Amino acid sequence: MNILFIHQNFPGQFKHLAPALARAGHNCVALTLRVKEPTKWQGMTVLPYAISRGAGQKTHPWLVDLNTKVVRAEACFRAARTLRDDGFTPDIIVAHPGWGESMFLRDVWPEARIGLYYELYHRSTWPHMHFDPEFDRHPDKEAEGLRIRLKNLNNLIHLPVGDLALSPTEFQANTFPPPFRDRISVIHDGIDTDLVAPNPDVRFEMEDGAVLTRGDEVITFVNRNLEPYRGYHVFMRSLPRLLAERPNARVLIVGGDEVSYGARAPKGQTWKQIFIDEVRGQISDADWARVHFLGRIPYDRFVRLLQVSRVHVYLTYPFVLSWSLFEAMSAGAAIVASDTAPLHEAIEPGRTGTLVDFFDGAALVDEVCALLDDPERRAAYGAAARDFVRAHYDLETICLPQQMAWIDRLAACTPGRVGD
Incomplete structure (x- = not known):
């Protein structure tokens, strides 16, 4: 399969999954801000995309967060369209939507199966807000709650984009309301317990x-x-x-x-x-x-x-x-x-x-x-x-097999449509 990864700081949370898929024989490509020139990494092609405009200028302060994400989403959309026009068609896209990049991928490749890595749904209630009184200094706490809720616009825009999703912990998955939560599998990124192991002789x-x-x-x-x-x-x-x-x-x-x-x-x-x-x-x-x-x-x-x-x-x-x-x-x-x-x-x-x-x-x-x-x-x-x-x-025995099984389920999905 052709598999496209999207992450502003690739590989990020996909540092084990992406190479494993490449080793399994899939053609894996990544779009990221992390590199300036096309490069190879663990059997993958890693391509840059660039942000070409400033963010947050003359924007309502409650919408600055969304504005920066739309700027990134536009840049990633243009890079994805170039990939498409050059002949690349992904069967699967795996993306971290947290910075907005994947917002318009369904528009570029409507037939792709898209899996999203959901980290957090922003809640404006205690203890998600007002947990630490020492730093809770907003002059208008009620209005600050509205700003925090608006940070979920990016999540809401992504709801029709993703076919399946994953989160690393139950706590994070459970911050999402039912329409999201129903699609989320809780699978941690994985710990290499053979590498990170007790060593009585450590210096x-x-x-x-x-x-x-x-x-x-x-x-x-x-x-x-x-x-x-x-x-x-x-x-x-x-x-x-x-x-x-x-x-x-x-x-x-x-x-x-x-x-x-x-x-x-x-x-x-x-x-x-x-x-x-x-x-x-x-x-x-x-x-x-x-x-x-x-x-x-x-x-x-x-x-x-x-x-x-x-x-x-x-x-x-x-x-x-x-x-x-x-x-x-x-x-x-x-x-x-x-x-x-x-x-x-x-x-x-x-x-x-x-x-x-x-x-x-x-x-x-x-x-x-x-x-x-x-x-x-x-x-x-x-x-x-x-x-x-x-x-x-454990990475090798628990998490990576679960991630690979999640990819198989994603591949078997019927891709969605924007607005469905």
Whole structure:
């Protein structure tokens, strides 16, 4: 079959599925903003498309989000039309609609079967909104709810586009109302549990030349970007007491300075620095020397970080669940996580980890310290967490076969029509 992938940052969530389909003998092509020139990747042809106009100018502020997505959708439509005119006809299209690119694909190829990767339907009710009062500073909360609802225009436009859909977790799938939810299969992207596995002999090299091993007391915290949506502020505020109570601990923090979700920091600042500045005066120089901001690190180094971790802290608003949580579980780390809805699929308190109230920094410190003082319970949590991931999220035995079966179901669909 001819299979076309659409993702603004390809391969993104399709990094395992796309190569697997290419290896199976399918002719796989991708359209993406990530490359500037046509290239080959794992048996696929990856083609660029370019955005040719600005977004958001002279647009109602509630429609800026949709405007940027239509701009991308137009660019992708034009690139798709060129592909069609050059003779390429996909049997299947697999797209991430989150940035709008796939909006008009049904118009270009009405006979294609289209599968969509749905991440989130935006809800304007608690706890999806107003979860964290500290950052809920909108002067008109009722109007802000309307703006959030309008972010679903992109989802609604895609409803007649997709024949089938998938979401990585039940929490994410269940944010969608019935017309969407009925088409969604819950299939995670998958964790390579053979690669991300416990390693008692792991060595993690620090920039100052120090080498950490499983014999060291290492606490890890990982975000794509360090921001409130992922509890960075709660974790940072826990550090003064945590460092004081654990004089031998090293705290390793991974994440960038940008914003993936939620509001940006006040002008000219970063959330990372804002909360460093807030807590730094409460921490001695000697203790602060044990806090290491690693930025974004290569994947092999990231795996070693998880393997050396004694306790891994993961906090999140009620939102998309991070791959890093399941990777930490696969590596056998003992998990302390927030008691928020997405975590209820992954953490069974007292077996695969422990949950604390998102806002309760004192409880967070208590649980981390209790685990650090209890190697038997720590080992039991880590082993159970790894077993859970292998049973439910293993790439080769669970997720990739489910994804391939989903492709087969998609291929067997009768393609829809715009407006049906």
